[in-house]
Amino acid sequence: VTVDLVVSDGTVVGPDGIFQASVAVDDGQIVSIGSGNLMPKAEKTISASGKLVLPGGIDPHVHFRDPGFEYKEDFYSGTMSAAFGGVTTIMDMPNTLPPVIDVESFQEKKRSVSQRSVVDFCLLAGVGPRTTRNVGPLAAAGAIYFKTLMGGYEPEKNVTEADMMSFGDGELLEVFKAVADTDRVVSIHAESQGLWRHFLAAMQSQGRNDVAAYALSRPSLVESAAVSKAILIAKEARCKLHVVHTSAKESVEMVLRARDRGQQVTFETCPHYLFFTAGELEPLGPTGLMNPPVRSEEDREALWKAIRNSDMDVVGTDHAPHSDEEKKRGLKSIWETAPGIVGVETLLPLMTTEALKGRITLQQLVRLTSQNAAQLFGIYPKKGAIAIGSDADFAIVDPKKSKVIRAEDLHSKSRSTPFIGWEVKGVPTTTILRGQVIVDDDGELVAKPGSGQFVHPSAGA
Numbered sequence: 001v002t003v004d005l006v007v008s009d010g011t012v013v014g015p016d017g018i019f020q021a022s023v024a025v026d027d028g029q030i031v032s033i034g035s036g037n038l039m040p041k042a043e044k045t046i047s048a049s050g051k052l053v054l055p056g057g058i059d060p061h062v063h064f065r066d067p068g069f070e071y072k073e074d075f076y077s078g079t080m081s082a083a084f085g086g087v088t089t090i091m092d093m094p095n096t097l098p099p100v101i102d103v104e105s106f107q108e109k110k111r112s113v114s115q116r117s118v119v120d121f122c123l124l125a126g127v128g129p130r131t132t133r134n135v136g137p138l139a140a141a142g143a144i145y146f147k148t149l150m151g152g153y154e155p156e157k158n159v160t161e162a163d164m165m166s167f168g169d170g171e172l173l174e175v176f177k178a179v180a181d182t183d184r185v186v187s188i189h190a191e192s193q194g195l196w197r198h199f200l201a202a203m204q205s206q207g208r209n210d211v212a213a214y215a216l217s218r219p220s221l222v223e224s225a226a227v228s229k230a231i232l233i234a235k236e237a238r239c240k241l242h243v244v245h246t247s248a249k250e251s252v253e254m255v256l257r258a259r260d261r262g263q264q265v266t267f268e269t270c271p272h273y274l275f276f277t278a279g280e281l282e283p284l285g286p287t288g289l290m291n292p293p294v295r296s297e298e299d300r301e302a303l304w305k306a307i308r309n310s311d312m313d314v315v316g317t318d319h320a321p322h323s324d325e326e327k328k329r330g331l332k333s334i335w336e337t338a339p340g341i342v343g344v345e346t347l348l349p350l351m352t353t354e355a356l357k358g359r360i361t362l363q364q365l366v367r368l369t370s371q372n373a374a375q376l377f378g379i380y381p382k383k384g385a386i387a388i389g390s391d392a393d394f395a396i397v398d399p400k401k402s403k404v405i406r407a408e409d410l411h412s413k414s415r416s417t418p419f420i421g422w423e424v425k426g427v428p429t430t431t432i433l434r435g436q437v438i439v440d441d442d443g444e445l446v447a448k449p450g451s452g453q454f455v456h457p458s459a460g461a
C-alpha cells in the first residue's frame, strides 16, 4: 500500500510524550507513527529532520469579522493569517453582522465563510436573555461553544452585540441554564457593567483622554467582580463556564478556587497579557488597547504561574482586527478607540519561543495551543493530537530558526499588534491541514479558498 504522505524523522510532540518519529498520513488522517524504516511507501515525503512536528494550533478565540465587517478582516485573510502562523483550526466569535444568535444566521455564516476558509473552522453562537430558546437548536446545528457578555459594552452603540448581553443577574442565570441543558460550554466576556460605568464616568469627569486613563476605566476589579459572580451563578445553573481573555490575578485565584471545589470552570488568557504590562504598552497609544486592558506585573506573573502549573487551559488570541482609521480615532479621543489587536499569526511563534527558552515544556506548549481547546470544546481527538486516527494537522517548526515579526509580513488586513519587532522562534516552515500542505517551505500559501472545513463537537466523539 502507498499512503499520501510521510512526514519523516521529526521530533514529534504527541499527547503522551515527545519522540523522534515519522508520521504517515492517508486520506487526511494519521495512519502510522514510528521509526522511518517502518513507514509505508508514500506519494510524498516531507523531511522534518531537525524540526519539531507540533499538532496544528487551535485558536479558540478569533474575530474574523465575516460577514458584515469585511473591511476589517474576512475569512480568507483571517484564515490565511492562521495558516502562516501554524494554526489549522480556529473558533470564530459570533459578533458578526448579522450576529450569530439563531440557526438561520448560524447556517448562513457557515455556508458563506466556508467558501473562503483555508483552515478548518468552528463557529460560536451568542446568547442573551432574549435568545435562550435558540440555544438547543444552535447546539444541534454544531455551535462549538456559546458566548455571552456580562458588561463592558454600550447597548446603544454595540448593536451587533445587543442580543448577547446578559447584564442582569437573573438574565445571566437563565442564559447559563439554557446552555447547561445542551452540555456545551458557555463563555463569558467578564466585565461588570456597573463597575465599568462607574470607573469610566470618573475618568471622563476628570477630563482624562490618555492611554493610562483607558486602563483605569477598566481596572482588574471590573473583571474579577464579573468572574466571581459568574462562578456562583454557573454553579447554581450547573453549566460549564469558560472565562475568555483572563487578565487579572484575582480572576485566576477565583477560577482555581472554584475548580478545587469541583466546579467545571476553565479559562483562557492571551499573549498580550503574558508579554506586556500596562506601562510597557502605553507608548504604543491606542494600538495597544483592548478589553480588558493589559495590567500590572503582578497580574502578568499570576498568569504565567497558572501556565507553569498547568492550571491555565488555553492561550487564545482574541484576534480582533480593525481598520487603521478606526484605531486612529483613539488619537483624538481615547474613548472612541476601537479596542482589539491581531494575534492569530503570532500565537504559536510567541509561545514556542518560550518553550524553547525552557519557560514552559513542549508538552505544555501543545496543550495550551492545541490539545486542551480540542478537549474542552469536544473536537478531540479528531483535532489537537498527533495520534493514529487524528486529522493530520501539523505545524512543522525549525527550532533553530529565528525571525523578527514585521508588519509587512503579516497576512491579516490589520497590522495592529504590539509584537512588531519581536524576535521569535517557532515560525512554521510548513503548515499541513488534513495531510495537505497549506503553507509550503517557500512561505507560499498553497491552499485554495474553501479548502477549510467546518468542524463541530460531535465530530470529536
Ligand SMILES: [Zn+2]
Pocket: 061, 063, 093, 318, 319, 320
Ligand atoms: Zn474576543
